[in-house]
Amino acid sequence: MVETDLEANAFLNGVPNKSRLVSLSMGAEKGFVEKRPLGRVRSLEFDVAVNCCHGGPGEDGSLQSILDLAGVKYTGPTARGAALCMDKLALGGVIAAAGLPTLPRAALLETGPVPDIPTPWIIKPRFGGSSIGICVVKDVETARQLLVRSSHLRAGAVVEPYLTDAVDLNISARGHGAPPLSEIERPIREQKAEFYSYEDKYLGDEGLVGAPRELPAALEPQLAERLRGYASAAAQLAQVRGVARIDFLLHQERLWINEINTVPGAMSFYLWRASGVNYEVLLDDMLEEAFKYPSYEPNTTGADGLALRNAGSIASKLA
16 A cells, blocks of 8 residues: 555655555455554455556456455456456457457467468467557568567467558447447557557657547548447447447558457546546546446356255265
8 A cells, every 4th residue: 555646656666665565355354454563454444446457467357356356346347348358369259259340360379270361460469458569470480489489479379460551540438338438539650650559659758648649530420430339339248347448440441449448548538538528527437337336246046055955965976
Protein backbone atom coordinates (compact mmCIF):
# COMPACT_ATOMS: atom_id res chain seq x y z
CA MET A 1 0.00 0.00 0.00
CA VAL A 2 1.49 3.34 -1.07
CA GLU A 3 0.80 6.99 -0.49
CA THR A 4 -1.94 8.40 -2.72
CA ASP A 5 0.04 11.38 -4.00
CA LEU A 6 2.94 9.46 -5.58
CA GLU A 7 3.91 10.06 -9.21
CA ALA A 8 5.24 7.54 -11.74
CA ASN A 9 8.94 8.26 -11.02
CA ALA A 10 8.47 7.05 -7.42
CA PHE A 11 8.24 3.49 -8.80
CA LEU A 12 11.36 3.56 -10.97
CA ASN A 13 13.49 1.64 -8.47
CA GLY A 14 10.84 -0.77 -7.26
CA VAL A 15 8.58 -0.44 -4.25
CA PRO A 16 8.47 3.20 -3.06
CA ASN A 17 9.68 4.20 0.38
CA LYS A 18 7.18 4.06 3.25
CA SER A 19 5.06 1.46 1.42
CA ARG A 20 3.16 -0.99 3.62
CA LEU A 21 2.76 -4.69 2.83
CA VAL A 22 -0.78 -5.94 2.40
CA SER A 23 -2.07 -9.43 1.60
CA LEU A 24 -5.14 -10.75 -0.17
CA SER A 25 -6.95 -13.15 2.14
CA MET A 26 -9.46 -15.83 1.17
CA GLY A 27 -10.02 -17.05 4.73
CA ALA A 28 -12.27 -15.77 7.47
CA GLU A 29 -10.96 -12.25 6.91
CA LYS A 30 -11.71 -12.02 3.19
CA GLY A 31 -10.20 -9.27 1.08
CA PHE A 32 -7.11 -7.11 1.56
CA VAL A 33 -5.51 -7.28 5.01
CA GLU A 34 -2.52 -5.59 6.59
CA LYS A 35 -0.24 -7.32 9.08
CA ARG A 36 0.18 -5.31 12.26
CA PRO A 37 2.65 -5.62 15.17
CA LEU A 38 2.40 -8.71 17.41
CA GLY A 39 0.96 -10.78 14.59
CA ARG A 40 -2.33 -8.93 14.45
CA VAL A 41 -4.19 -8.52 11.15
CA ARG A 42 -6.28 -5.53 10.11
CA SER A 43 -8.83 -5.67 7.31
CA LEU A 44 -8.66 -2.81 4.85
CA GLU A 45 -12.16 -1.53 4.31
CA PHE A 46 -13.02 -0.22 0.86
CA ASP A 47 -15.89 -0.52 -1.57
CA VAL A 48 -14.43 -1.31 -4.99
CA ALA A 49 -10.99 -1.98 -6.41
CA VAL A 50 -10.35 0.06 -9.57
CA ASN A 51 -8.35 -2.12 -11.94
CA CYS A 52 -5.94 0.07 -13.93
CA CYS A 53 -3.43 -2.72 -14.58
CA HIS A 54 -2.91 -2.56 -18.34
CA GLY A 55 -1.48 -5.84 -19.63
CA GLY A 56 -0.12 -8.84 -17.74
CA PRO A 57 -2.02 -10.30 -14.78
CA GLY A 58 -4.30 -7.27 -14.61
CA GLU A 59 -5.67 -7.90 -18.09
CA ASP A 60 -5.39 -11.66 -18.61
CA GLY A 61 -7.85 -12.82 -15.93
CA SER A 62 -5.30 -13.67 -13.21
CA LEU A 63 -6.02 -10.69 -10.97
CA GLN A 64 -9.75 -10.98 -11.59
CA SER A 65 -9.79 -14.63 -10.52
CA ILE A 66 -8.01 -13.85 -7.24
CA LEU A 67 -10.33 -10.95 -6.48
CA ASP A 68 -13.37 -13.13 -7.22
CA LEU A 69 -12.18 -15.79 -4.78
CA ALA A 70 -11.50 -13.14 -2.14
CA GLY A 71 -14.94 -11.59 -2.59
CA VAL A 72 -13.58 -8.20 -3.69
CA LYS A 73 -15.68 -6.09 -6.08
CA TYR A 74 -13.70 -4.55 -8.91
CA THR A 75 -14.03 -2.56 -12.12
CA GLY A 76 -13.08 -3.78 -15.55
CA PRO A 77 -13.38 -7.17 -17.24
CA THR A 78 -14.46 -10.41 -15.64
CA ALA A 79 -11.94 -13.24 -15.42
CA ARG A 80 -13.61 -14.97 -18.37
CA GLY A 81 -13.75 -11.85 -20.53
CA ALA A 82 -10.18 -10.85 -19.73
CA ALA A 83 -8.81 -14.32 -20.53
CA LEU A 84 -10.70 -14.49 -23.82
CA CYS A 85 -9.57 -11.08 -25.05
CA MET A 86 -5.94 -11.65 -24.06
CA ASP A 87 -5.82 -14.84 -26.15
CA LYS A 88 -5.52 -13.58 -29.73
CA LEU A 89 -6.15 -17.01 -31.23
CA ALA A 90 -9.29 -17.67 -29.17
CA LEU A 91 -10.70 -14.18 -29.65
CA GLY A 92 -10.11 -14.32 -33.39
CA GLY A 93 -11.98 -17.62 -33.57
CA VAL A 94 -14.91 -16.30 -31.53
CA ILE A 95 -15.18 -13.14 -33.65
CA ALA A 96 -15.04 -15.12 -36.90
CA ALA A 97 -17.63 -17.62 -35.64
CA ALA A 98 -19.99 -14.72 -34.93
CA GLY A 99 -19.73 -13.56 -38.54
CA LEU A 100 -17.79 -10.40 -37.71
CA PRO A 101 -14.87 -9.34 -39.91
CA THR A 102 -11.43 -10.37 -38.71
CA LEU A 103 -8.29 -11.33 -40.59
CA PRO A 104 -7.39 -15.02 -40.91
CA ARG A 105 -5.32 -15.92 -37.87
CA ALA A 106 -3.53 -19.17 -37.06
CA ALA A 107 -1.23 -20.56 -34.40
CA LEU A 108 2.43 -20.83 -35.37
CA LEU A 109 4.05 -24.07 -34.18
CA GLU A 110 7.71 -25.13 -34.18
CA THR A 111 6.89 -28.20 -36.25
CA GLY A 112 3.87 -29.47 -38.14
CA PRO A 113 1.57 -27.91 -40.70
CA VAL A 114 2.33 -24.41 -41.96
CA PRO A 115 -0.55 -21.95 -41.53
CA ASP A 116 -2.49 -21.62 -44.78
CA ILE A 117 -2.04 -17.85 -44.87
CA PRO A 118 -0.06 -16.11 -47.63
CA THR A 119 3.17 -14.39 -46.56
CA PRO A 120 4.32 -11.83 -45.57
CA TRP A 121 2.94 -12.40 -42.09
CA ILE A 122 2.63 -10.23 -39.06
CA ILE A 123 3.60 -12.40 -36.11
CA LYS A 124 2.28 -11.60 -32.63
CA PRO A 125 2.53 -13.07 -29.13
CA ARG A 126 -0.63 -15.12 -28.60
CA PHE A 127 -0.91 -13.78 -25.06
CA GLY A 128 0.22 -10.15 -24.95
CA GLY A 129 -0.54 -6.58 -25.84
CA SER A 130 0.83 -3.10 -26.52
CA SER A 131 2.49 -4.24 -29.78
CA ILE A 132 5.39 -5.73 -27.79
CA GLY A 133 7.02 -8.63 -29.62
CA ILE A 134 5.19 -7.98 -32.89
CA CYS A 135 7.09 -8.00 -36.17
CA VAL A 136 6.64 -8.60 -39.89
CA VAL A 137 8.21 -11.71 -41.46
CA LYS A 138 8.47 -12.74 -45.10
CA ASP A 139 8.90 -16.49 -44.78
CA VAL A 140 8.05 -19.46 -42.55
CA GLU A 141 11.66 -20.23 -41.58
CA THR A 142 12.22 -16.76 -40.13
CA ALA A 143 8.93 -16.94 -38.26
CA ARG A 144 9.83 -20.29 -36.67
CA GLN A 145 13.28 -19.02 -35.66
CA LEU A 146 11.62 -16.10 -33.91
CA LEU A 147 9.27 -18.50 -32.17
CA VAL A 148 12.26 -20.12 -30.47
CA ARG A 149 14.44 -17.06 -29.92
CA SER A 150 11.97 -14.36 -28.90
CA SER A 151 11.06 -14.31 -25.21
CA HIS A 152 7.73 -12.70 -26.16
CA LEU A 153 6.70 -15.56 -28.45
CA ARG A 154 7.71 -18.64 -26.44
CA ALA A 155 4.36 -18.87 -24.69
CA GLY A 156 2.65 -19.03 -28.09
CA ALA A 157 2.43 -17.04 -31.29
CA VAL A 158 -0.12 -16.30 -33.97
CA VAL A 159 0.30 -15.16 -37.56
CA GLU A 160 -2.03 -13.26 -39.86
CA PRO A 161 -1.67 -11.53 -43.24
CA TYR A 162 0.37 -8.35 -43.22
CA LEU A 163 -1.61 -5.61 -44.93
CA THR A 164 0.58 -2.94 -46.46
CA ASP A 165 -0.74 0.59 -45.91
CA ALA A 166 -3.47 -0.52 -43.49
CA VAL A 167 -4.87 2.24 -41.27
CA ASP A 168 -5.42 1.80 -37.52
CA LEU A 169 -8.79 2.88 -36.11
CA ASN A 170 -9.77 2.62 -32.44
CA ILE A 171 -12.98 3.12 -30.51
CA SER A 172 -13.85 2.68 -26.85
CA ALA A 173 -16.86 0.94 -25.30
CA ARG A 174 -17.92 1.22 -21.68
CA GLY A 175 -20.30 -0.82 -19.61
CA HIS A 176 -21.90 -4.17 -20.30
CA GLY A 177 -24.78 -5.03 -22.61
CA ALA A 178 -25.12 -2.73 -25.63
CA PRO A 179 -22.44 -0.27 -24.51
CA PRO A 180 -22.08 3.45 -25.26
CA LEU A 181 -19.29 4.09 -27.77
CA SER A 182 -16.73 6.89 -27.92
CA GLU A 183 -15.48 8.91 -30.83
CA ILE A 184 -13.28 7.03 -33.32
CA GLU A 185 -9.56 7.80 -33.44
CA ARG A 186 -6.94 7.22 -36.10
CA PRO A 187 -3.54 6.85 -34.41
CA ILE A 188 -0.68 8.37 -36.39
CA ARG A 189 2.19 5.97 -36.97
CA GLU A 190 5.81 6.98 -37.32
CA GLN A 191 6.61 7.54 -40.97
CA LYS A 192 7.50 4.30 -42.80
CA ALA A 193 6.51 2.22 -39.75
CA GLU A 194 5.17 -1.23 -40.63
CA PHE A 195 2.60 -1.13 -37.83
CA TYR A 196 1.49 1.00 -34.87
CA SER A 197 4.33 0.22 -32.47
CA TYR A 198 4.88 0.36 -28.72
CA GLU A 199 7.14 3.38 -29.26
CA ASP A 200 4.40 5.19 -31.19
CA LYS A 201 1.89 4.52 -28.44
CA TYR A 202 3.76 5.08 -25.20
CA LEU A 203 7.18 6.67 -25.52
CA GLY A 204 6.25 10.16 -26.68
CA ASP A 205 5.38 13.16 -24.53
CA GLU A 206 2.63 12.30 -22.01
CA GLY A 207 2.61 8.65 -23.13
CA LEU A 208 -0.49 7.35 -24.86
CA VAL A 209 -2.57 10.42 -23.99
CA GLY A 210 -0.16 12.64 -25.92
CA ALA A 211 0.48 10.25 -28.83
CA PRO A 212 -0.26 11.77 -32.24
CA ARG A 213 -3.75 10.98 -33.50
CA GLU A 214 -6.63 12.22 -35.60
CA LEU A 215 -9.58 12.53 -33.23
CA PRO A 216 -12.27 12.25 -34.34
CA ALA A 217 -11.05 10.33 -37.37
CA ALA A 218 -12.06 11.78 -40.72
CA LEU A 219 -14.21 8.93 -42.03
CA GLU A 220 -17.11 8.69 -44.41
CA PRO A 221 -20.32 8.52 -42.34
CA GLN A 222 -21.26 5.09 -43.70
CA LEU A 223 -17.84 3.68 -42.81
CA ALA A 224 -17.98 5.17 -39.30
CA GLU A 225 -21.45 3.72 -38.78
CA ARG A 226 -20.29 0.30 -39.94
CA LEU A 227 -17.34 0.42 -37.54
CA ARG A 228 -19.64 1.35 -34.66
CA GLY A 229 -21.92 -1.56 -35.45
CA TYR A 230 -19.01 -4.02 -35.46
CA ALA A 231 -17.62 -2.52 -32.24
CA SER A 232 -20.94 -2.83 -30.41
CA ALA A 233 -21.36 -6.44 -31.53
CA ALA A 234 -17.78 -7.37 -30.57
CA ALA A 235 -18.09 -5.72 -27.14
CA GLN A 236 -21.28 -7.65 -26.39
CA LEU A 237 -19.77 -10.88 -27.71
CA ALA A 238 -16.76 -10.54 -25.41
CA GLN A 239 -18.98 -9.32 -22.54
CA VAL A 240 -16.82 -6.28 -21.91
CA ARG A 241 -17.17 -4.49 -18.61
CA GLY A 242 -15.80 -1.18 -17.37
CA VAL A 243 -13.93 0.62 -20.16
CA ALA A 244 -12.52 -1.28 -23.14
CA ARG A 245 -10.95 -0.30 -26.45
CA ILE A 246 -11.66 -2.11 -29.70
CA ASP A 247 -8.94 -1.83 -32.34
CA PHE A 248 -9.63 -2.07 -36.07
CA LEU A 249 -7.63 -2.16 -39.28
CA LEU A 250 -8.92 -0.39 -42.38
CA HIS A 251 -7.55 -1.64 -45.69
CA GLN A 252 -8.97 -0.82 -49.11
CA GLU A 253 -12.31 0.20 -47.59
CA ARG A 254 -12.60 -3.06 -45.65
CA LEU A 255 -12.73 -3.08 -41.84
CA TRP A 256 -11.18 -5.83 -39.74
CA ILE A 257 -11.53 -6.24 -35.96
CA ASN A 258 -7.98 -6.56 -34.70
CA GLU A 259 -8.25 -6.95 -30.92
CA ILE A 260 -10.11 -5.91 -27.77
CA ASN A 261 -8.16 -4.27 -24.94
CA THR A 262 -10.15 -4.87 -21.76
CA VAL A 263 -7.96 -2.60 -19.59
CA PRO A 264 -6.68 -0.18 -22.24
CA GLY A 265 -3.75 2.18 -21.90
CA ALA A 266 -4.77 5.44 -20.16
CA MET A 267 -8.16 3.74 -19.68
CA SER A 268 -9.13 5.36 -23.02
CA PHE A 269 -9.97 8.55 -21.10
CA TYR A 270 -8.78 10.69 -24.02
CA LEU A 271 -11.40 9.08 -26.31
CA TRP A 272 -14.21 9.80 -23.86
CA ARG A 273 -13.02 13.33 -23.23
CA ALA A 274 -13.36 13.91 -26.96
CA SER A 275 -16.88 12.49 -26.68
CA GLY A 276 -17.85 14.97 -23.94
CA VAL A 277 -17.50 12.56 -21.00
CA ASN A 278 -15.18 13.73 -18.24
CA TYR A 279 -13.03 11.61 -15.91
CA GLU A 280 -15.43 11.88 -12.97
CA VAL A 281 -18.42 10.57 -14.95
CA LEU A 282 -16.35 7.76 -16.46
CA LEU A 283 -15.05 6.66 -13.05
CA ASP A 284 -18.44 7.00 -11.33
CA ASP A 285 -20.07 4.82 -14.00
CA MET A 286 -17.37 2.16 -13.60
CA LEU A 287 -17.85 2.11 -9.84
CA GLU A 288 -21.64 1.93 -10.14
CA GLU A 289 -21.36 -0.98 -12.56
CA ALA A 290 -19.05 -2.86 -10.16
CA PHE A 291 -21.68 -2.46 -7.41
CA LYS A 292 -24.74 -3.34 -9.48
CA TYR A 293 -23.34 -6.11 -11.66
CA PRO A 294 -20.88 -8.33 -9.78
CA SER A 295 -18.13 -9.89 -11.85
CA TYR A 296 -18.83 -13.37 -10.52
CA GLU A 297 -21.79 -14.94 -8.73
CA PRO A 298 -21.68 -18.66 -7.89
CA ASN A 299 -24.85 -20.40 -9.02
CA THR A 300 -25.93 -23.70 -7.50
CA THR A 301 -29.39 -23.78 -9.06
CA GLY A 302 -30.31 -27.37 -9.84
CA ALA A 303 -27.69 -28.84 -7.49
CA ASP A 304 -30.21 -30.61 -5.22
CA GLY A 305 -27.83 -33.27 -3.90
CA LEU A 306 -29.50 -36.12 -5.80
CA ALA A 307 -26.27 -37.16 -7.50
CA LEU A 308 -24.43 -37.30 -4.18
CA ARG A 309 -27.19 -39.32 -2.54
CA ASN A 310 -27.02 -41.87 -5.35
CA ALA A 311 -23.23 -42.00 -5.47
CA GLY A 312 -22.87 -44.70 -2.84
CA SER A 313 -19.56 -45.41 -1.18
CA ILE A 314 -16.54 -43.67 -2.67
CA ALA A 315 -14.24 -46.20 -1.01
CA SER A 316 -15.96 -49.11 -2.78
CA LYS A 317 -15.46 -47.44 -6.16
CA LEU A 318 -11.72 -47.10 -5.50
CA ALA A 319 -11.22 -50.68 -4.38
